[in-house]
Amino acid sequence: MKHWLVLFLFIAAPLLAQPRDESLAERGLRQLVERQRTLLAGAAKAGDDFDEAAFTTQMQQLCQAYESFLRDNPEFAAGYAAYGYLLGKIGMEREGVVMLLKANQYDPDIPLVKNQIGNYLAEHGKPLEAVNYYLAAIKLEPKEPLYHYQLGTLLHNSRDTFLESGEWTADGIDNAMHEAFRQAAELAPDRFAFVYRYGESFYDMPSPDWAKALQVWAGLEELATTEIERQTMRLHAANVCLKAGKAAHAQALLATITVPELDAQKQKLVAQIATREEK
Numbered sequence: 001m002k003h004w005l006v007l008f009l010f011i012a013a014p015l016l017a018q019p020r021d022e023s024l025a026e027r028g029l030r031q032l033v034e035r036q037r038t039l040l041a042g043a044a045k046a047g048d049d050f051d052e053a054a055f056t057t058q059m060q061q062l063c064q065a066y067e068s069f070l071r072d073n074p075e076f077a078a079g080y081a082a083y084g085y086l087l088g089k090i091g092m093e094r095e096g097v098v099m100l101l102k103a104n105q106y107d108p109d110i111p112l113v114k115n116q117i118g119n120y121l122a123e124h125g126k127p128l129e130a131v132n133y134y135l136a137a138i139k140l141e142p143k144e145p146l147y148h149y150q151l152g153t154l155l156h157n158s159r160d161t162f163l164e165s166g167e168w169t170a171d172g173i174d175n176a177m178h179e180a181f182r183q184a185a186e187l188a189p190d191r192f193a194f195v196y197r198y199g200e201s202f203y204d205m206p207s208p209d210w211a212k213a214l215q216v217w218a219g220l221e222e223l224a225t226t227e228i229e230r231q232t233m234r235l236h237a238a239n240v241c242l243k244a245g246k247a248a249h250a251q252a253l254l255a256t257i258t259v260p261e262l263d264a265q266k267q268k269l270v271a272q273i274a275t276r277e278e279k
Contacts, residue, residue, distance in 0.1 A: 025072075025073045025076050025079070026078075028069055028072075028073075029069065029073075029076070029078055029079050029082060032062070032065060032066060032069060032079075032082065033082055035062060035065075036062060036082070036086055039055070039058055039059065039062065040089065043055055059086075059090055062086070063083075063086070063087070066079070066082070066083040066086065070083065075106050076106070077102075077103045077104075077105075077106035077107030077110065077113075078103070078107070078110075079103075080099045080100070080102040080103035080106065081099070081100065081103035081110060081112075081113050083096075083099045084096045084097065084098075084099030084100035084102075084103060084113075084116070085100075085116070087099060088100075088116070088120075093120060093123075096120075097116075097117060097120040100113050100116055100117050100120070101117065104117065109140055110140075111136075111137040111138075111140035111141040111144065111147065112137070114133045114134075114136045114137040114140070115133065115134065115137040115146070115147055115150065117130075117133045118130040118131070118132075118133030118134040118137065118150065118154075119150070121133065122150075122154050122157075122158075127154055127157075127158035127161050127162065128161065128162070128165055128167075130154055131151070131154060131155070131162075134147060134150055134151040134154060135151065138151065143187055144187070145183070145184040145185075145187035145188035145191065145194055146184070148180045148181070148183040148184040148187065149180070149181065149184035149194050149197065151176075151180040152177050152178075152179075152180030152181040152184065152197065152201065153197075155173050155176055155177040155180065156177050156201075156204070159173055159177075171206065174204055174205055174206065175205075177201060177204065178201045178202070178204065178205055181194070181197050181198040181200075181201045182198055182201075184197070184198065185197075185198035185216070189219075190223070192220070192223055192224075195216065195219065195220055195223070196220060198216060199213060199216040199217050199220060199236060202216070202240070208243075210240050210241075210243060210244035211244075213240045214237055214240050214241070214244075217233050217234075217236045217237040217240060218233075218237060220233045220236075221233035221234060221237070227259060228259045228261060228262070231256070231257050231258070231259045231262055232262060234253050234256060234257060235253075235254075235257055235262055235265055235266065235269070237253055238250040238251075238253035238254045238257070238269055239269060241253065242269060242272060242273065247273050247276055247277070250269065250273060251270075251273055254266055254269055254270060254273075
């Protein structure tokens with residue numbers, strides 16, 4: 001719920017600013033957005049005290065208000081976008097994407113709308129259509145790390161589908177995937193998940209830059225907040241060293257891995273070193 005709320009407030013923020021010259025339609029949508037924000041934030045904080053029946057009634061009333069608003073403002077893209085996010089949040093994804101497509105029709109320059117349409121298509125087994133929406137979102141807002149991250153994830157998860165289409169080569173997919181994760185990591189260096197996925201993407205490359213990969217895992221070790229996280233990053237660094245032909249460096253790093261939970265993975269790398277030494 002919090003993820004959806006953050007995304008929604010991102011697009012709705014200008015409407016909450018109460019500009020002096022706002023139109024009647026903008027004021028009406030701002031009021032709906034404020035109401036929606038209050039309901040979603042309250043539900044997110046309720047925990048065990050969450051009253052599902054009351055929440056459902058309030059959401060039904062809010063949806064009715066949106067329907068009325070859009071009847072009065074049938075070409076207001078921001079209204080369709082806001083309502084689309086709400087419908088998706090309450091489990092009405094198909095209806096929600098219809099609203100998002102209308103928003104995109106009336107204003108094709110809202111990157112978050114394109115991103116959310118891409119998400120819907122990706123989740124419903126249409127990666128070849130989804131990728132165009134992700135690329136459009138990136139073109140409109142190239143400095144938003146989430147869009148790059150989701151593009152990389154789509155290319156990785158649907159690699160076979162892209163290959164079968166004949167429109168992509170294996171190297172093209174892998175390079176685009178790696179570049180997407182790189183962009184996400186560099187735009188959001190404090191987002192642990194983004195940088196971690198960038199580090200993993202080196203393993204998928206035909207000719208990886210292992211020196212760069214080593215820098216990424218070293219940086220992640222500094223970001224780690226627990227000992228098991230730090231040693232996990234070191235384990236990746238040892239793996240990278242081994243793949244780069246630096247067995248001695250890998251062995252030195254593995255000697256510092258002492259967390260029991262990582263022992264099985266550690267022993268696999270130790271065995272690989274032993275096999276290479278025998279050869």
